[in-house]
Amino acid sequence: MCCSHSFEDKPLPGQKPEAFDISAVKGMKFFDPHVHMTSRTTDDYQAMADAGVVALIEPAFWLGQPRTGIDSFRDYYSSLVGWERFRSSQFGIKHYCTIGLNSREANNEALAEQVMEILPLFVYKDGVVGVGEIGFDDQTAAEEKYYRLQLDLAKEAGLPVQVHTPHRDKKHGTQRSMDIALEHGLDPYTVIIDHNNEETVKEVLDRGFWAAFTIYPFTKMGNQRMVEVVKQYGSERIMINSAADWGISDPLAVPKTAALMKLNGISAEDIELVTYRNAITAFAQSGQIDEADFGVNIDQSAKFEGNSILRGGQQPRVDKSSIIIS
Amino acid sequence: MFGYDREALQGELATIIQNNITTDAWAWLSQQGDITNTASFNATFAMMPRKTGKGLIHIAPEQAEQLNTIRPGFTIEGWTADRLGRVYLMLQADAIDQERYFAVIENLFLAAEMNELVALYSALPILAYPELWVKRCAEGIRSNIGSVLEAIMYYNPYPAEYLPEAAWNQLVMKAIFTDKQLDLITGLNERNNPELARILMDFARERGAAGRSVVPELWHLASPFTDAGIVNAVKQQYSTINTIN
Numbered sequence: 001m002c003c004s005h006s007f008e009d010k011p012l013p014g015q016k017p018e019a020f021d022i023s024a025v026k027g028m029k030f031f032d033p034h035v036h037m038t039s040r041t042t043d044d045y046q047a048m049a050d051a052g053v054v055a056l057i058e059p060a061f062w063l064g065q066p067r068t069g070i071d072s073f074r075d076y077y078s079s080l081v082g083w084e085r086f087r088s089s090q091f092g093i094k095h096y097c098t099i100g101l102n103s104r105e106a107n108n109e110a111l112a113e114q115v116m117e118i119l120p121l122f123v124y125k126d127g128v129v130g131v132g133e134i135g136f137d138d139q140t141a142a143e144e145k146y147y148r149l150q151l152d153l154a155k156e157a158g159l160p161v162q163v164h165t166p167h168r169d170k171k172h173g174t175q176r177s178m179d180i181a182l183e184h185g186l187d188p189y190t191v192i193i194d195h196n197n198e199e200t201v202k203e204v205l206d207r208g209f210w211a212a213f214t215i216y217p218f219t220k221m222g223n224q225r226m227v228e229v230v231k232q233y234g235s236e237r238i239m240i241n242s243a244a245d246w247g248i249s250d251p252l253a254v255p256k257t258a259a260l261m262k263l264n265g266i267s268a269e270d271i272e273l274v275t276y277r278n279a280i281t282a283f284a285q286s287g288q289i290d291e292a293d294f295g296v297n298i299d300q301s302a303k304f305e306g307n308s309i310l311r312g313g314q315q316p317r318v319d320k321s322s323i324i325i326s
Numbered sequence: 327m328f329g330y331d332r333e334a335l336q337g338e339l340a341t342i343i344q345n346n347i348t349t350d351a352w353a354w355l356s357q358q359g360d361i362t363n364t365a366s367f368n369a370t371f372a373m374m375p376r377k378t379g380k381g382l383i384h385i386a387p388e389q390a391e392q393l394n395t396i397r398p399g400f401t402i403e404g405w406t407a408d409r410l411g412r413v414y415l416m417l418q419a420d421a422i423d424q425e426r427y428f429a430v431i432e433n434l435f436l437a438a439e440m441n442e443l444v445a446l447y448s449a450l451p452i453l454a455y456p457e458l459w460v461k462r463c464a465e466g467i468r469s470n471i472g473s474v475l476e477a478i479m480y481y482n483p484y485p486a487e488y489l490p491e492a493a494w495n496q497l498v499m500k501a502i503f504t505d506k507q508l509d510l511i512t513g514l515n516e517r518n519n520p521e522l523a524r525i526l527m528d529f530a531r532e533r534g535a536a537g538r539s540v541v542p543e544l545w546h547l548a549s550p551f552t553d554a555g556i557v558n559a560v561k562q563q564y565s566t567i568n569t570i571n
Contacts, residue, residue, distance in 0.1 A: 078436070081439035081440075120365060124376075125439055126372075126375050126376075
Protein backbone atom coordinates (compact mmCIF):
# COMPACT_ATOMS: atom_id res chain seq x y z
CA MET A 1 0.00 0.00 0.00
CA CYS A 2 0.21 2.87 -1.08
CA CYS A 3 -2.07 5.63 -0.44
CA SER A 4 -0.54 8.92 0.39
CA HIS A 5 -1.80 10.47 -2.80
CA SER A 6 -4.51 13.03 -2.59
CA PHE A 7 -7.66 12.47 -4.57
CA GLU A 8 -8.11 16.20 -5.16
CA ASP A 9 -4.94 17.14 -6.93
CA LYS A 10 -4.62 14.24 -9.31
CA PRO A 11 -6.43 14.30 -12.62
CA LEU A 12 -8.48 11.29 -13.54
CA PRO A 13 -7.22 9.58 -16.66
CA GLY A 14 -8.45 11.40 -19.72
CA GLN A 15 -8.76 8.64 -22.24
CA LYS A 16 -11.08 5.70 -22.02
CA PRO A 17 -9.26 2.67 -20.62
CA GLU A 18 -8.61 -0.14 -23.02
CA ALA A 19 -10.69 -3.24 -22.48
CA PHE A 20 -8.86 -6.03 -20.70
CA ASP A 21 -8.77 -9.08 -22.91
CA ILE A 22 -8.29 -12.00 -20.55
CA SER A 23 -7.97 -14.44 -23.43
CA ALA A 24 -4.34 -13.37 -23.91
CA VAL A 25 -3.44 -15.02 -20.59
CA LYS A 26 -6.18 -17.61 -20.40
CA GLY A 27 -5.05 -20.72 -18.56
CA MET A 28 -2.15 -18.96 -16.83
CA LYS A 29 -1.80 -18.92 -13.05
CA PHE A 30 -0.95 -15.78 -11.10
CA PHE A 31 0.28 -14.99 -7.61
CA ASP A 32 -0.32 -11.45 -6.34
CA PRO A 33 2.20 -11.04 -3.52
CA HIS A 34 0.80 -7.74 -2.28
CA VAL A 35 -2.91 -6.93 -2.21
CA HIS A 36 -5.05 -5.48 0.61
CA MET A 37 -8.19 -7.58 0.27
CA THR A 38 -9.62 -6.23 3.52
CA SER A 39 -10.40 -3.11 1.48
CA ARG A 40 -12.01 -4.97 -1.41
CA THR A 41 -15.39 -6.53 -2.00
CA THR A 42 -16.05 -10.21 -2.55
CA ASP A 43 -16.72 -9.43 -6.23
CA ASP A 44 -13.00 -8.73 -6.54
CA TYR A 45 -12.14 -12.21 -5.31
CA GLN A 46 -14.47 -13.58 -7.94
CA ALA A 47 -12.89 -11.48 -10.69
CA MET A 48 -9.37 -12.39 -9.56
CA ALA A 49 -10.19 -16.10 -9.54
CA ASP A 50 -11.69 -15.79 -13.02
CA ALA A 51 -8.53 -14.03 -14.23
CA GLY A 52 -6.27 -16.83 -12.96
CA VAL A 53 -5.10 -15.54 -9.58
CA VAL A 54 -4.62 -18.71 -7.53
CA ALA A 55 -2.87 -17.27 -4.47
CA LEU A 56 -2.10 -13.93 -2.90
CA ILE A 57 -0.35 -12.28 0.01
CA GLU A 58 -2.06 -9.61 2.07
CA PRO A 59 0.47 -7.48 3.92
CA ALA A 60 -0.58 -5.75 7.11
CA PHE A 61 -0.84 -2.03 6.59
CA TRP A 62 -2.71 1.18 7.14
CA LEU A 63 -6.49 1.32 7.04
CA GLY A 64 -6.64 4.95 5.98
CA GLN A 65 -6.81 6.45 9.45
CA PRO A 66 -4.69 5.77 12.49
CA ARG A 67 -5.75 3.06 14.91
CA THR A 68 -6.05 4.38 18.44
CA GLY A 69 -5.74 1.23 20.53
CA ILE A 70 -4.07 -2.15 20.65
CA ASP A 71 -7.35 -4.02 20.23
CA SER A 72 -7.77 -2.48 16.76
CA PHE A 73 -4.42 -3.94 15.75
CA ARG A 74 -5.29 -7.29 17.20
CA ASP A 75 -8.62 -7.38 15.39
CA TYR A 76 -6.98 -6.31 12.15
CA TYR A 77 -4.26 -8.97 12.33
CA SER A 78 -6.88 -11.54 13.30
CA SER A 79 -8.94 -10.63 10.24
CA LEU A 80 -5.91 -11.18 7.99
CA VAL A 81 -5.46 -14.74 9.21
CA GLY A 82 -9.16 -15.37 9.78
CA TRP A 83 -12.03 -13.87 7.86
CA GLU A 84 -10.01 -12.76 4.82
CA ARG A 85 -8.39 -16.15 4.47
CA PHE A 86 -11.79 -17.77 4.61
CA ARG A 87 -13.42 -15.30 2.19
CA SER A 88 -10.60 -15.90 -0.27
CA SER A 89 -10.88 -19.68 0.07
CA GLN A 90 -14.47 -19.47 -1.10
CA PHE A 91 -13.11 -18.59 -4.53
CA GLY A 92 -10.31 -21.11 -4.55
CA ILE A 93 -7.68 -18.43 -3.92
CA LYS A 94 -5.05 -19.35 -1.32
CA HIS A 95 -4.62 -16.40 1.02
CA TYR A 96 -1.37 -15.74 2.85
CA CYS A 97 -0.36 -12.66 4.77
CA THR A 98 2.58 -10.82 6.18
CA ILE A 99 2.29 -9.30 9.63
CA GLY A 100 3.93 -6.14 10.86
CA LEU A 101 3.61 -2.68 12.30
CA ASN A 102 3.49 -0.25 9.39
CA SER A 103 5.82 2.69 9.25
CA ARG A 104 3.18 5.40 9.56
CA GLU A 105 1.85 3.98 12.79
CA ALA A 106 5.33 3.42 14.15
CA ASN A 107 5.28 7.13 14.92
CA ASN A 108 2.78 6.61 17.75
CA GLU A 109 5.43 5.16 20.04
CA ALA A 110 3.22 4.36 23.02
CA LEU A 111 0.96 2.27 20.83
CA ALA A 112 3.84 0.87 18.79
CA GLU A 113 5.32 -0.60 21.97
CA GLN A 114 2.10 -2.49 22.64
CA VAL A 115 1.96 -3.72 19.05
CA MET A 116 5.48 -5.09 19.34
CA GLU A 117 4.28 -7.16 22.31
CA ILE A 118 1.52 -8.92 20.37
CA LEU A 119 3.41 -9.40 17.09
CA PRO A 120 4.98 -12.72 18.20
CA LEU A 121 1.48 -14.12 18.67
CA PHE A 122 0.79 -13.47 15.00
CA VAL A 123 4.05 -13.97 13.10
CA TYR A 124 4.20 -17.63 14.11
CA LYS A 125 0.73 -18.37 12.84
CA ASP A 126 0.11 -20.80 10.04
CA GLY A 127 0.16 -19.12 6.64
CA VAL A 128 2.08 -16.04 7.76
CA VAL A 129 4.79 -15.85 5.11
CA GLY A 130 6.74 -12.83 6.26
CA VAL A 131 7.09 -9.76 8.41
CA GLY A 132 5.60 -6.89 6.47
CA GLU A 133 5.05 -4.49 5.16
CA ILE A 134 7.53 -2.54 7.20
CA GLY A 135 10.03 0.20 6.46
CA PHE A 136 9.86 3.95 6.04
CA ASP A 137 7.21 6.53 5.34
CA ASP A 138 8.38 9.87 6.75
CA GLN A 139 11.78 8.38 7.56
CA THR A 140 11.60 9.44 11.21
CA ALA A 141 13.67 8.08 14.08
CA ALA A 142 10.64 6.20 15.43
CA GLU A 143 10.10 4.54 12.06
CA GLU A 144 13.71 3.43 12.04
CA LYS A 145 13.46 2.07 15.58
CA TYR A 146 10.49 -0.18 14.81
CA TYR A 147 11.84 -1.17 11.43
CA ARG A 148 14.97 -2.43 13.16
CA LEU A 149 13.04 -4.23 15.90
CA GLN A 150 10.90 -5.99 13.33
CA LEU A 151 13.92 -7.04 11.28
CA ASP A 152 15.18 -8.74 14.42
CA LEU A 153 11.80 -10.40 14.91
CA ALA A 154 11.86 -11.67 11.31
CA LYS A 155 15.31 -13.10 11.81
CA GLU A 156 14.30 -14.84 15.00
CA ALA A 157 11.15 -16.28 13.41
CA GLY A 158 12.97 -17.30 10.23
CA LEU A 159 10.64 -15.27 8.03
CA PRO A 160 11.23 -13.18 4.91
CA VAL A 161 10.73 -9.42 5.16
CA GLN A 162 8.50 -7.35 2.90
CA VAL A 163 9.77 -3.77 2.82
CA HIS A 164 7.53 -0.83 1.93
CA THR A 165 9.57 1.95 0.36
CA PRO A 166 8.49 5.57 0.90
CA HIS A 167 6.66 7.75 -1.61
CA ARG A 168 8.73 10.83 -0.78
CA ASP A 169 12.50 10.76 -1.08
CA LYS A 170 12.09 7.23 -2.41
CA LYS A 171 15.56 6.56 -3.68
CA HIS A 172 17.24 7.51 -0.43
CA GLY A 173 14.60 5.67 1.63
CA THR A 174 15.12 2.53 -0.44
CA GLN A 175 18.89 2.62 -0.01
CA ARG A 176 18.52 3.22 3.71
CA SER A 177 16.08 0.32 4.06
CA MET A 178 18.58 -2.02 2.41
CA ASP A 179 21.54 -0.71 4.43
CA ILE A 180 19.69 -1.32 7.69
CA ALA A 181 18.54 -4.81 6.67
CA LEU A 182 22.15 -5.77 5.95
CA GLU A 183 23.32 -4.17 9.21
CA HIS A 184 20.94 -6.51 11.04
CA GLY A 185 22.49 -9.48 9.33
CA LEU A 186 19.61 -10.35 7.02
CA ASP A 187 20.41 -12.22 3.83
CA PRO A 188 19.20 -9.94 1.01
CA TYR A 189 17.68 -13.02 -0.61
CA THR A 190 15.14 -13.05 2.26
CA VAL A 191 14.19 -9.39 1.79
CA ILE A 192 11.63 -8.21 -0.74
CA ILE A 193 11.96 -4.50 -1.50
CA ASP A 194 8.59 -3.29 -2.74
CA HIS A 195 7.26 -0.39 -4.82
CA ASN A 196 10.33 -0.08 -7.01
CA ASN A 197 10.63 2.12 -10.06
CA GLU A 198 13.13 2.72 -12.85
CA GLU A 199 15.30 4.72 -10.46
CA THR A 200 15.63 2.09 -7.73
CA VAL A 201 15.54 -1.27 -9.48
CA LYS A 202 19.17 -1.53 -10.51
CA GLU A 203 20.66 -1.07 -7.06
CA VAL A 204 18.10 -3.38 -5.43
CA LEU A 205 18.96 -6.18 -7.84
CA ASP A 206 22.70 -5.48 -7.76
CA ARG A 207 22.72 -5.80 -3.99
CA GLY A 208 20.98 -9.20 -4.12
CA PHE A 209 17.50 -8.21 -2.88
CA TRP A 210 14.19 -9.10 -4.49
CA ALA A 211 12.67 -6.21 -6.44
CA ALA A 212 8.89 -6.01 -6.33
CA PHE A 213 6.90 -3.62 -8.50
CA THR A 214 3.47 -2.29 -7.74
CA ILE A 215 1.18 -1.63 -10.68
CA TYR A 216 -0.95 1.13 -9.20
CA PRO A 217 -2.55 4.06 -10.97
CA PHE A 218 -1.13 7.58 -10.48
CA THR A 219 1.36 6.91 -7.71
CA LYS A 220 3.39 3.88 -8.71
CA MET A 221 4.22 1.86 -11.80
CA GLY A 222 2.11 1.78 -14.89
CA ASN A 223 2.16 -1.56 -16.62
CA GLN A 224 3.47 -0.19 -19.89
CA ARG A 225 6.52 1.01 -17.96
CA MET A 226 6.68 -2.40 -16.30
CA VAL A 227 6.97 -4.08 -19.67
CA GLU A 228 10.02 -1.92 -20.39
CA VAL A 229 11.57 -2.75 -17.01
CA VAL A 230 11.31 -6.48 -17.68
CA LYS A 231 12.72 -5.99 -21.17
CA GLN A 232 15.69 -4.18 -19.68
CA TYR A 233 16.31 -6.14 -16.47
CA GLY A 234 14.94 -9.58 -17.29
CA SER A 235 12.97 -11.70 -14.87
CA GLU A 236 15.43 -12.72 -12.17
CA ARG A 237 14.32 -11.67 -8.64
CA ILE A 238 11.61 -9.38 -10.07
CA MET A 239 7.96 -9.70 -9.09
CA ILE A 240 4.79 -7.76 -9.80
CA ASN A 241 1.91 -6.94 -7.49
CA SER A 242 -1.24 -4.81 -7.44
CA ALA A 243 -1.08 -3.45 -3.88
CA ALA A 244 -4.79 -2.87 -4.48
CA ASP A 245 -6.43 -1.32 -1.45
CA TRP A 246 -9.11 1.23 -0.60
CA GLY A 247 -7.66 3.71 -3.08
CA ILE A 248 -8.47 3.76 -6.81
CA SER A 249 -6.56 0.64 -7.64
CA ASP A 250 -6.91 -2.59 -9.57
CA PRO A 251 -6.91 -6.11 -8.10
CA LEU A 252 -6.43 -7.47 -11.63
CA ALA A 253 -3.17 -5.57 -12.10
CA VAL A 254 -1.07 -8.76 -12.17
CA PRO A 255 -3.02 -10.65 -14.88
CA LYS A 256 -3.48 -7.42 -16.84
CA THR A 257 0.24 -6.77 -16.80
CA ALA A 258 0.88 -10.36 -17.84
CA ALA A 259 -1.45 -9.86 -20.79
CA LEU A 260 0.33 -6.66 -21.76
CA MET A 261 3.72 -8.34 -21.51
CA LYS A 262 2.48 -11.13 -23.75
CA LEU A 263 1.21 -8.66 -26.32
CA ASN A 264 4.62 -6.99 -26.21
CA GLY A 265 6.53 -10.14 -26.97
CA ILE A 266 7.93 -11.01 -23.54
CA SER A 267 8.44 -14.76 -23.26
CA ALA A 268 5.94 -16.96 -21.46
CA GLU A 269 8.75 -18.11 -19.19
CA ASP A 270 9.63 -14.58 -18.10
CA ILE A 271 5.98 -13.71 -17.59
CA GLU A 272 5.53 -16.75 -15.40
CA LEU A 273 8.55 -15.81 -13.30
CA VAL A 274 7.52 -12.21 -12.61
CA THR A 275 3.81 -12.84 -12.12
CA TYR A 276 3.93 -16.18 -10.29
CA ARG A 277 7.07 -18.17 -9.63
CA ASN A 278 9.46 -15.57 -8.18
CA ALA A 279 7.05 -14.47 -5.46
CA ILE A 280 6.57 -18.08 -4.43
CA THR A 281 10.32 -18.72 -4.36
CA ALA A 282 10.90 -15.64 -2.22
CA PHE A 283 8.10 -16.09 0.29
CA ALA A 284 8.30 -19.89 0.45
CA GLN A 285 11.46 -19.30 2.47
CA SER A 286 8.97 -18.95 5.33
CA GLY A 287 8.21 -22.67 5.02
CA GLN A 288 4.55 -21.68 4.87
CA ILE A 289 3.74 -21.96 1.16
CA ASP A 290 2.64 -25.21 -0.45
CA GLU A 291 1.62 -24.98 -4.09
CA ALA A 292 -0.60 -28.01 -3.65
CA ASP A 293 -2.92 -25.67 -1.74
CA PHE A 294 -3.34 -23.32 -4.70
CA GLY A 295 -6.27 -22.89 -7.00
CA VAL A 296 -8.41 -25.64 -5.58
CA ASN A 297 -11.25 -25.60 -8.02
CA ILE A 298 -14.48 -24.70 -6.33
CA ASP A 299 -17.84 -25.43 -7.81
CA GLN A 300 -19.99 -23.62 -5.31
CA SER A 301 -23.09 -25.55 -6.16
CA ALA A 302 -21.32 -28.86 -5.51
CA LYS A 303 -21.85 -30.79 -2.35
CA PHE A 304 -19.51 -33.18 -0.61
CA GLU A 305 -21.32 -35.95 1.22
CA GLY A 306 -24.34 -33.72 1.42
CA ASN A 307 -22.30 -30.75 2.66
CA SER A 308 -22.17 -27.57 0.68
CA ILE A 309 -18.96 -25.55 0.74
CA LEU A 310 -21.15 -22.48 0.98
CA ARG A 311 -20.90 -20.94 4.40
CA GLY A 312 -22.77 -18.42 6.43
CA GLY A 313 -25.82 -18.54 4.21
CA GLN A 314 -23.70 -17.68 1.18
CA GLN A 315 -25.46 -18.21 -2.12
CA PRO A 316 -23.78 -20.02 -4.97
CA ARG A 317 -22.44 -18.00 -7.84
CA VAL A 318 -25.27 -16.93 -10.08
CA ASP A 319 -25.63 -15.38 -13.49
CA LYS A 320 -25.44 -11.67 -12.75
CA SER A 321 -27.07 -10.73 -16.03
CA SER A 322 -30.40 -11.86 -14.64
CA ILE A 323 -32.61 -9.04 -13.38
CA ILE A 324 -34.22 -11.43 -10.91
CA ILE A 325 -32.70 -11.52 -7.43
CA SER A 326 -33.86 -14.64 -5.67
CA MET B 327 -12.43 -28.31 38.40
CA PHE B 328 -12.51 -30.61 35.38
CA GLY B 329 -15.51 -32.86 35.91
CA TYR B 330 -13.67 -35.88 34.49
CA ASP B 331 -10.41 -37.74 35.14
CA ARG B 332 -7.94 -35.29 33.65
CA GLU B 333 -4.85 -37.41 34.27
CA ALA B 334 -6.38 -40.39 32.53
CA LEU B 335 -7.22 -38.24 29.50
CA GLN B 336 -3.72 -36.77 29.43
CA GLY B 337 -2.22 -40.24 29.47
CA GLU B 338 -4.47 -41.57 26.73
CA LEU B 339 -3.94 -38.54 24.48
CA ALA B 340 -0.17 -38.62 25.05
CA THR B 341 -0.06 -42.18 23.73
CA ILE B 342 -2.14 -41.29 20.70
CA ILE B 343 -0.09 -38.18 19.92
CA GLN B 344 3.19 -40.07 20.19
CA ASN B 345 1.89 -42.53 17.63
CA ASN B 346 1.04 -39.72 15.24
CA ILE B 347 3.92 -37.23 15.31
CA THR B 348 7.70 -37.45 15.09
CA THR B 349 9.85 -38.20 18.11
CA ASP B 350 11.33 -34.70 17.93
CA ALA B 351 7.92 -33.09 17.82
CA TRP B 352 6.78 -35.11 20.82
CA ALA B 353 9.96 -34.27 22.73
CA TRP B 354 9.09 -30.62 22.15
CA LEU B 355 5.35 -30.82 22.82
CA SER B 356 5.70 -32.83 26.02
CA GLN B 357 7.76 -29.99 27.50
CA GLN B 358 5.17 -27.28 26.71
CA GLY B 359 2.21 -25.96 28.65
CA ASP B 360 3.69 -23.57 31.21
CA ILE B 361 0.79 -21.15 31.48
CA THR B 362 2.74 -18.79 33.74
CA ASN B 363 4.89 -17.81 30.77
CA THR B 364 2.19 -16.31 28.58
CA ALA B 365 4.37 -15.30 25.64
CA SER B 366 5.87 -18.76 25.36
CA PHE B 367 2.49 -20.47 25.79
CA ASN B 368 1.07 -18.25 23.01
CA ALA B 369 3.96 -18.95 20.68
CA THR B 370 3.67 -22.71 21.30
CA PHE B 371 -0.02 -22.59 20.46
CA ALA B 372 0.56 -20.57 17.27
CA MET B 373 3.49 -22.57 15.92
CA MET B 374 1.96 -26.01 16.60
CA PRO B 375 1.52 -27.05 12.92
CA ARG B 376 5.20 -26.34 12.24
CA LYS B 377 6.14 -28.92 14.86
CA THR B 378 3.40 -31.53 14.61
CA GLY B 379 2.44 -31.23 10.95
CA LYS B 380 -1.15 -31.27 9.84
CA GLY B 381 -1.62 -34.94 9.05
CA LEU B 382 -4.81 -36.73 9.99
CA ILE B 383 -4.62 -38.52 13.32
CA HIS B 384 -4.90 -42.31 13.31
CA ILE B 385 -6.62 -43.77 16.32
CA ALA B 386 -7.54 -47.34 17.17
CA PRO B 387 -11.21 -48.11 17.91
CA GLU B 388 -10.36 -49.13 21.47
CA GLN B 389 -8.54 -45.83 22.02
CA ALA B 390 -11.57 -43.92 20.78
CA GLU B 391 -13.73 -45.97 23.15
CA GLN B 392 -11.34 -45.21 26.00
CA LEU B 393 -11.57 -41.45 25.36
CA ASN B 394 -15.34 -41.70 25.32
CA THR B 395 -15.25 -43.52 28.66
CA ILE B 396 -13.04 -40.90 30.30
CA ARG B 397 -14.91 -37.94 28.84
CA PRO B 398 -18.32 -39.02 27.47
CA GLY B 399 -19.02 -37.61 24.03
CA PHE B 400 -15.42 -36.51 23.47
CA THR B 401 -13.87 -37.69 20.24
CA ILE B 402 -10.80 -36.79 18.21
CA GLU B 403 -11.64 -38.83 15.12
CA GLY B 404 -10.98 -36.93 11.91
CA TRP B 405 -8.75 -34.43 13.71
CA THR B 406 -5.40 -33.24 12.40
CA ALA B 407 -2.19 -33.49 14.44
CA ASP B 408 -1.95 -29.74 15.02
CA ARG B 409 -5.55 -29.59 16.25
CA LEU B 410 -4.91 -32.39 18.72
CA GLY B 411 -1.56 -30.85 19.72
CA ARG B 412 -3.26 -27.57 20.56
CA VAL B 413 -5.97 -29.24 22.59
CA TYR B 414 -3.33 -31.26 24.40
CA LEU B 415 -1.40 -28.06 25.15
CA MET B 416 -4.47 -26.61 26.84
CA LEU B 417 -4.94 -29.82 28.76
CA GLN B 418 -1.36 -29.48 30.04
CA ALA B 419 -1.96 -25.93 31.30
CA ASP B 420 -2.09 -25.65 35.07
CA ALA B 421 -5.62 -24.56 36.00
CA ILE B 422 -5.06 -23.80 39.70
CA ASP B 423 -5.00 -20.04 39.15
CA GLN B 424 -8.48 -19.68 37.66
CA GLU B 425 -8.07 -16.04 36.70
CA ARG B 426 -4.86 -16.60 34.81
CA TYR B 427 -6.14 -19.80 33.20
CA PHE B 428 -9.21 -18.02 31.87
CA ALA B 429 -7.29 -14.91 30.75
CA VAL B 430 -4.62 -16.83 28.84
CA ILE B 431 -7.05 -19.13 27.04
CA GLU B 432 -9.56 -16.38 26.33
CA ASN B 433 -6.73 -14.35 24.81
CA LEU B 434 -5.99 -17.25 22.44
CA PHE B 435 -9.58 -17.04 21.22
CA LEU B 436 -9.24 -13.28 20.67
CA ALA B 437 -6.21 -13.61 18.40
CA ALA B 438 -7.01 -16.91 16.73
CA GLU B 439 -7.12 -17.75 13.03
CA MET B 440 -9.51 -20.33 11.62
CA ASN B 441 -7.61 -23.52 12.39
CA GLU B 442 -6.78 -22.23 15.84
CA LEU B 443 -10.43 -21.45 16.47
CA VAL B 444 -11.32 -24.98 15.41
CA ALA B 445 -8.87 -26.34 17.98
CA LEU B 446 -10.02 -23.96 20.70
CA TYR B 447 -13.71 -24.77 20.30
CA SER B 448 -12.84 -28.45 20.07
CA ALA B 449 -11.25 -28.10 23.50
CA LEU B 450 -14.39 -26.80 25.21
CA PRO B 451 -15.44 -30.21 26.61
CA ILE B 452 -12.09 -30.77 28.27
CA LEU B 453 -11.25 -27.30 29.61
CA ALA B 454 -11.30 -26.63 33.34
CA TYR B 455 -14.17 -24.57 34.81
CA PRO B 456 -16.63 -25.58 32.07
CA GLU B 457 -19.19 -23.00 33.17
CA LEU B 458 -16.71 -20.20 32.35
CA TRP B 459 -16.87 -20.95 28.61
CA VAL B 460 -20.60 -20.62 28.02
CA LYS B 461 -20.43 -17.08 26.61
CA ARG B 462 -17.43 -17.99 24.51
CA CYS B 463 -19.30 -20.96 23.04
CA ALA B 464 -22.34 -18.78 22.28
CA GLU B 465 -20.00 -16.29 20.61
CA GLY B 466 -18.52 -19.05 18.46
CA ILE B 467 -21.96 -19.89 17.13
CA ARG B 468 -22.06 -16.36 15.68
CA SER B 469 -19.12 -17.22 13.43
CA ASN B 470 -19.64 -17.28 9.69
CA ILE B 471 -16.79 -19.69 9.16
CA GLY B 472 -18.00 -23.20 8.42
CA SER B 473 -15.14 -25.17 9.93
CA VAL B 474 -15.42 -23.21 13.17
CA LEU B 475 -19.14 -23.84 13.39
CA GLU B 476 -18.58 -27.53 12.73
CA ALA B 477 -16.02 -27.70 15.55
CA ILE B 478 -18.73 -26.46 17.94
CA MET B 479 -21.63 -28.38 16.47
CA TYR B 480 -20.32 -31.77 15.36
CA TYR B 481 -19.44 -34.45 17.90
CA ASN B 482 -18.92 -31.81 20.57
CA PRO B 483 -20.67 -32.60 23.86
CA TYR B 484 -20.08 -29.17 25.41
CA PRO B 485 -22.94 -27.14 23.86
CA ALA B 486 -25.65 -29.63 24.80
CA GLU B 487 -24.27 -29.91 28.33
CA TYR B 488 -23.75 -26.27 29.15
CA LEU B 489 -25.54 -23.86 26.81
CA PRO B 490 -28.70 -22.20 28.09
CA GLU B 491 -31.79 -22.85 25.98
CA ALA B 492 -31.69 -19.64 23.94
CA ALA B 493 -28.08 -20.20 22.91
CA TRP B 494 -28.76 -23.85 22.15
CA ASN B 495 -31.67 -22.87 19.92
CA GLN B 496 -29.41 -20.40 18.12
CA LEU B 497 -26.96 -23.22 17.49
CA VAL B 498 -29.64 -25.37 15.89
CA MET B 499 -30.98 -22.51 13.78
CA LYS B 500 -27.49 -21.52 12.70
CA ALA B 501 -26.83 -25.13 11.68
CA ILE B 502 -29.96 -25.08 9.53
CA PHE B 503 -29.09 -21.72 7.99
CA THR B 504 -25.61 -22.87 7.10
CA ASP B 505 -26.61 -26.26 5.69
CA LYS B 506 -24.96 -28.28 8.41
CA GLN B 507 -25.62 -31.96 9.02
CA LEU B 508 -28.03 -31.87 11.94
CA ASP B 509 -27.54 -35.55 12.74
CA LEU B 510 -23.91 -34.85 13.75
CA ILE B 511 -24.93 -32.40 16.49
CA THR B 512 -24.41 -33.99 19.88
CA GLY B 513 -27.58 -33.84 21.99
CA LEU B 514 -29.89 -32.63 19.24
CA ASN B 515 -32.86 -34.69 20.38
CA GLU B 516 -32.11 -34.44 24.11
CA ARG B 517 -32.09 -30.64 24.01
CA ASN B 518 -35.14 -30.30 21.79
CA ASN B 519 -37.66 -27.88 23.36
CA PRO B 520 -40.98 -26.12 22.75
CA GLU B 521 -39.40 -22.73 22.07
CA LEU B 522 -37.19 -24.27 19.39
CA ALA B 523 -40.27 -25.88 17.87
CA ARG B 524 -42.00 -22.49 17.75
CA ILE B 525 -38.96 -20.89 16.06
CA LEU B 526 -38.74 -23.74 13.58
CA MET B 527 -42.41 -23.52 12.64
CA ASP B 528 -42.17 -19.77 12.13
CA PHE B 529 -39.11 -20.38 10.02
CA ALA B 530 -40.97 -22.99 7.96
CA ARG B 531 -43.79 -20.50 7.28
CA GLU B 532 -41.28 -17.84 6.27
CA ARG B 533 -39.51 -20.22 3.92
CA GLY B 534 -42.80 -21.32 2.49
CA ALA B 535 -43.75 -17.71 1.78
CA ALA B 536 -40.47 -17.18 -0.02
CA GLY B 537 -40.90 -20.35 -2.06
CA ARG B 538 -37.84 -21.93 -0.48
CA SER B 539 -37.27 -25.39 0.88
CA VAL B 540 -36.67 -26.56 4.45
CA VAL B 541 -34.65 -29.50 5.70
CA PRO B 542 -36.82 -32.52 6.58
CA GLU B 543 -35.34 -32.69 10.11
CA LEU B 544 -37.26 -29.51 10.85
CA TRP B 545 -40.56 -31.40 10.98
CA HIS B 546 -38.99 -34.08 13.15
CA LEU B 547 -37.79 -31.48 15.69
CA ALA B 548 -40.99 -29.43 15.68
CA SER B 549 -43.46 -32.32 15.86
CA PRO B 550 -43.16 -33.34 19.55
CA PHE B 551 -44.14 -29.84 20.67
CA THR B 552 -46.50 -28.81 17.91
CA ASP B 553 -50.05 -29.84 17.22
CA ALA B 554 -50.01 -32.38 14.40
CA GLY B 555 -52.70 -30.42 12.61
CA ILE B 556 -50.55 -27.27 12.58
CA VAL B 557 -47.50 -29.15 11.30
CA ASN B 558 -49.58 -30.65 8.52
CA ALA B 559 -51.16 -27.30 7.69
CA VAL B 560 -47.74 -25.65 7.35
CA LYS B 561 -46.44 -28.58 5.34
CA GLN B 562 -49.50 -28.22 3.12
CA GLN B 563 -49.00 -24.47 2.75
CA TYR B 564 -45.37 -25.09 1.99
CA SER B 565 -46.08 -27.67 -0.70
CA THR B 566 -48.58 -25.45 -2.46
CA ILE B 567 -46.34 -22.40 -2.46
CA ASN B 568 -43.16 -24.24 -3.14
CA THR B 569 -43.58 -24.66 -6.86
CA ILE B 570 -40.82 -22.22 -7.78
CA ASN B 571 -37.92 -24.39 -6.65
